Amino acid sequence: MARQPALSASLQPTLGAHRRLMAGLIPEAGFHAAPLDGVTFMRADANTTPAPVLQEPSIVLLGQGLKRSYLDGEVLAYAPGEILVVALPMQFDCDTVVQPGQPMLALSVRIDMAVVAELACQMDPLPPLPPGAPSAHARGLSVAPMDAALADALTRLLEVLGDAEASRVLGPQLLRELHYRVLQGPAGTGLRALAASQGRLGRVFRSIEQMRADPARELSVAALARDAGMSVSAFHEAFKRVTGHAPLQYLKLTRLHLARSWMLDHDLGAAEAAYRVGYGSASQFSREFKRLFGLPPSAARSQPVVPA
CATH class of the missing domain: 1.10.10.60 (Homeodomain-like)
Structure with a gap:
């Protein structure tokens, strides 16, 4: 397996829960619509070669395996404990790496820009960059580590996705919280700038x-x-x-x-x-x-x- 992110020991049990929950929710390879609009389950049982994708704005979270995105000579790899944030429609090549008997398990959440804009208006403004400093959100595709608050929000979302009624009743608020947790972190700065048209x-x-x-x-x-x-x-x-x-x-x-x-x-x-x-x-x-x-x-x- 290719490199894994450096994670705090306290996050490991939560990532294990993500893996177990996703394994129960995604029993077969392919794409599967979750019982909540805008959420898609993904599973791959074997390695895939790089292939072109057009990715809509989304948040991708892995329970198991490794994904790699190739864009303009740059390779962005992400694994459990990290998130991929696609802030605007992006076109790149992507492949999957798995270990024998350990399929890639992932969850993709479509970004709701109306929710992003509403949340961004209620959040403290981003601090201005020092003169000459490179923008942290210069590209529409970014990978960032998952913190404890985001990991906890994902756990609760996965727990309700196994039940249609719970998804219907609790899911929208959990998606809203997931958006907020992403906006709080380094991968969310681009989305906040986008919401402000900056x-x-x-x-x-x-x-x-x-x-x-x-x-x-x-x-x-x-x-x-x-x-x-x-x-x-x-x-x-x-x-x-x-x-x-x-x-x-x-x-x-x-x-x-x-x-x-x-x-x-x-x-x-x-x-x-x-x-x-x-x-x-x-x-x-x-x-x-x-x-x-x-x-x-x-x-x-x-x-x-x-x-x-």
């Missing part, structure tokens, strides 16, 4: 919303930079720092991921999916689809979807 993260997020609202629309970097109130060079640098991709590269990847999703979820043919995301050439779409996913669009249904 800094490069907020500006890039608004540009991404434009891309996703109408993926077939022709967009130029100059127009996106103007809408963000930045020069073209500053916008390009900020966008790549936050997402790991240049703006037009991110747009192309967004189109390909959305086309694949429509083919899988809505039984669209490749030509129709390509047209909907703005491709005028079916052959170009096929080439770029195969380059990203490793198989042509005609084989999309045979490709496993990989979680972060």
